Amino acid sequence: MTMEGNSRPRLAPGCRMGENNNQRMLLMPERALRLNGPSLEIVSRCDGQHTVVQIIAELQQIYSKAEPHKVEQDIIGYLALLQKERALDFEL
Amino acid sequence: MTLNSHNPLALVVELTHRCPLHCVYCSNPLELQSRANELSTEAWSRVFKEAAEAGVLQADFTGGEPLARPDIVDLVRNARAAGLYVSLITSGLPLDEAKLDSLVQSGLDHFQLSFQGGHEETASDISGTKSHSHKLRVLQWLKRYRIGVTLNFVIHRRNIDELEEMLAIVENSGAGCVEFASVQYYGWAFANRERLLPTRQQVDRCVELLNRAEEQLRGKTRVLFVVPDYYAKFPKPCVGGWGRKLMLITPSGDALPCHAATVIPGLSFENVKNRSLREIWDHSEAFQKFRGQDWMQEPCKSCDRRDLDFGGCRCQALLLTGDACATDPVCSLAPQRPKVDAILAEINNSSAQQAISTPAWLYRPNPS
Numbered sequence: 370m371t372m373e374g375n376s377r378p379r380l381a382p383g384c385r386m387g388e389n390n391n392q393r394m395l396l397m398p399e400r401a402l403r404l405n406g407p408s409l410e411i412v413s414r415c416d417g418q419h420t421v422v423q424i425i426a427e428l429q430q431i432y433s434k435a436e437p438h439k440v441e442q443d444i445i446g447y448l449a450l451l452q453k454e455r456a457l458d459f460e461l
Numbered sequence: 462m463t464l465n466s467h468n469p470l471a472l473v474v475e476l477t478h479r480c481p482l483h484c485v486y487c488s489n490p491l492e493l494q495s496r497a498n499e500l501s502t503e504a505w506s507r508v509f510k511e512a513a514e515a516g517v518l519q520a521d522f523t524g525g526e527p528l529a530r531p532d533i534v535d536l537v538r539n540a541r542a543a544g545l546y547v548s549l550i551t552s553g554l555p556l557d558e559a560k561l562d563s564l565v566q567s568g569l570d571h572f573q574l575s576f577q578g579g580h581e582e583t584a585s586d587i588s589g590t591k592s593h594s595h596k597l598r599v600l601q602w603l604k605r606y607r608i609g610v611t612l613n614f615v616i617h618r619r620n621i622d623e624l625e626e627m628l629a630i631v632e633n634s635g636a637g638c639v640e641f642a643s644v645q646y647y648g649w650a651f652a653n654r655e656r657l658l659p660t661r662q663q664v665d666r667c668v669e670l671l672n673r674a675e676e677q678l679r680g681k682t683r684v685l686f687v688v689p690d691y692y693a694k695f696p697k698p699c700v701g702g703w704g705r706k707l708m709l710i711t712p713s714g715d716a717l718p719c720h721a722a723t724v725i726p727g728l729s730f731e732n733v734k735n736r737s738l739r740e741i742w743d744h745s746e747a748f749q750k751f752r753g754q755d756w757m758q759e760p761c762k763s764c765d766r767r768d769l770d771f772g773g774c775r776c777q778a779l780l781l782t783g784d785a786c787a788t789d790p791v792c793s794l795a796p797q798r799p800k801v802d803a804i805l806a807e808i809n810n811s812s813a814q815q816a817i818s819t820p821a822w823l824y825r826p827n828p829s
Contacts, residue, residue, distance in 0.1 A: 383571045383609015383637055387546060389518055396546040398571040398609040398638055401470070401518050455637045455683045 372421060372448055376459040379417035384456045386412065397456055407432065411447055417460055421448065468516030469742055472545070473523060473709040473720070474505070476536070480526040481554045483589035483824040484577065486615060486650035486657055488720050489525065493828035498713040502532045502539075504734060508710060509543040511738040517708075523550040525712070534563045541568030548573055550613075553599040554592045561602055571609035574599060579626025583619060589824045600634045611638040616667065616689075617657040624670050631674075631682060639682055641671060643689035647721040647776055649825045656822065658808045664692050691801050695766060696773025696789035703751035703775060708742060716741045718748050721776035725750075725785045751775050756786050760794050 372378070380386075380395075386404070387396040393409050395402040404412055410431060414424045425444050429437045451457045478493040500508075509520060520540045527533055528551055540547045548571040549564065564572075574596060578584035584593040603610050612634060614620075614627050624641075631639045644650045644657050659667070668686070675684040690697050700707045700719045709717040715730040716738070722728060731745045742748055750756070754767060761772040772778075773789020781790045781800055788795040 381609075381637055382607045385546075385570065387518065387544070389513075389516060389544075394518065396518060396570070398548065398573075398611055399519070399521075401546075452680060455680075 372445070372452060372459050374422045375420050376461055377417050377420050378415040378424075378448060378451075378457045378459055380412075380415055381456055381458050395456065397454065400454075402456075407443065408447065411444060412451075415448075415451075415457060421445075467705070469512070469708045469738075470516065470518050470706045471708075472508075472512045472517045472520045473707060474508075474520050474527075474540075475523055475525070475709060475711050476505070476527045476530045476533070477525040477712050478828045479529040480524055480552070480825075480827065481529070481590055482526070482552050482577075482592060483826065484615070484649070485587060485589075485653045485822045485824060486617065486644040487825040488645070488648060488650070489825065490648055490721070490723050491652075492723075493826075494712045495828045499530075500710075500712065500714045500733075502535055504714065505536055506539040506543070508714075508733050508738060509540040509545055511733075512708075513544040515739040515742060518546055519548065520545040521548045521550055526552055526555065528552075528555045528560070534560075534567050537564055537569050538567035541570075546570050548609075551575070552588075552592060553596045554590070556599055558602055561599070561606075565606045565608055569608060571611065572603060573611040573613055574603075575613045575615065576627065576630070577615065578620040579623030579630070583623060586822075587619065589822075597630070600630075600636075604635055609638075610634065610636040611640060612636045613640045613642060615644060616641050616659070617644045618659040618663065619657070621659045621663045621667055624667060628670075628674050631678070634682075636682055638685065639678075640685045640687065641667070642685075642687040645687075645690070647724070647780065649823065651780060652823050654804075655808070658691060658804070659689060660809050661692065661805070662809075664689060690774075690777075690791045691805060693791055694793045696770050696777075696792045698770045699774035699777075699789075702771040704742070704748040705752070705771075708738070708748075716745065716747070718751070719774075719776065722747065724776050725779050751785075758786055758788065760796075761788050764794065 384397045387394045393404040395404055395412055410428055425441050428444060429440050432440055477499055478489055527549060537547050547569055549569055550573045553574050577587040581593040585591050612631055646654050650657060671686045678684055704718050710733060714733040716733055717730055728747050730747050731741045757772055761767050773792055775785045778787040778789050779785040782797045790797040790801050
């Protein structure tokens with residue numbers, strides 16, 4: 370399943386959030402990603418409940434000073450990166 | 462002097478050297494440790510806590526065969542409780558459905574299943590044990606669970622022409638990742654090198670096939686390929702740099718900077734029974750020895766790539782040049798590269814290829 374506005378991203382099997390020395394991390398098979406600010410806000414919404422459209426809307430509210438279109442593009446780019454890393458599944 | 466050591470990120474947990482397989486390229490040392498010397502459940506569980514406190518994120522349970530430990534489910538549970546991400550690197554051989562279920566319930570994050578070939582005959586020849594069809598069953602069981610699954614095919618001259626069959630296994634598996642890992646020439650593999658090193662033609666075909674597979678499997682399965690470094694232009698950044706990211710604990714509790722470090726003469730290793738993991742990481746002689754760049758010789762010392770590959774692999778430098786401080790001789794800039802070229806020339810000459818058809822393997826035994 371590819372990424373669509375109404376699809377619901379969910380962390381792929383073997384991927385979960387973790388914490389080390391107060392740093393939130395995305396733990397994946399044989400690698401890990403630091404989560405800060407926007408990346409933490411995005412990944413914590415990849416729960417199979419939020420749609421891509423909802424994630425964008427919620428982050429546009431949190432980062433209301435940023436240009437909404439820029440926020441949308443950044444989120445789509447980040448989700449595509451996570452998908453390429455096999456960290457996300459997209460469900461309908 | 463203590464060099465800036467940050468903290469370890471990955472802990473390789475060698476639970477035992479016992480194994481039902483006898484692979485001719487086993488990464489365990491030539492001198493195997495016996496069951497009587499293995500750390501207890503309690504000692505390992507303390508190590509997991511110390512590791513998490515020292516900043517380690519991931520524990521890779523390996524061996525030998527980690528499932529040979531009767532306390533494996535407790536060890537997974539305790540590592541997970543300590544806050545670690547737990548991977549099991551296994552042959553899948555001593556595993557049944559109930560044991561797999563207990564492992565998943567105890568918090569196993571990631572299951573890495575090794576394969577020795579594209580089909581039973583080759584796999585049995587390489588591992589000295591019949592195990593291939595059982596591995597295919599394990600793959601079916603794994604589909605019931607939402608845990609990470611990686612397939613690991615160890616590639617060498619005897620099985621590199623079976624890539625299509627291996628890829629068919631990958632496609633039916635639903636695994637998130639597949640690694641085609643070329644044999645690295647240490648320990649048992651070093652002893653069997655003449656029969657394992659692929660020809661240049663085989664490597665070229667392999668690269669082409671895997672590039673295509675990567676395209677086809679994109680978004681479904683990540684395809685990783687570890688090239689045989691004898692054919693590479695630059696060395697691998699071995700263990701991400703000595704004493705930078707990784708710590709390995711042997712079955713008896715010795716803390717090593719890499720799998721093969723015991724081959725380096727004069728290095729002494731500290732044991733987790735006597736000192737905390739953090740102290741060993743920061744201060745032990747073995748971890749300090751090649752940390753940073755002070756030990757480097759030319760051309761590494763002034764090379765632009767020294768922060769990328771850290772001079773390559775110390776154990777390979779020792780094995781091929783006799784000097785653990787030398788530039789890894791697989792590097793095209795290394796003064797001793799001609800040694801590697803001579804090995805490749807021999808492998809790629811046609812009469813040598815003839816001799817391969819009847820290999821006389823040196824199988825890795827079980828520890829006494």
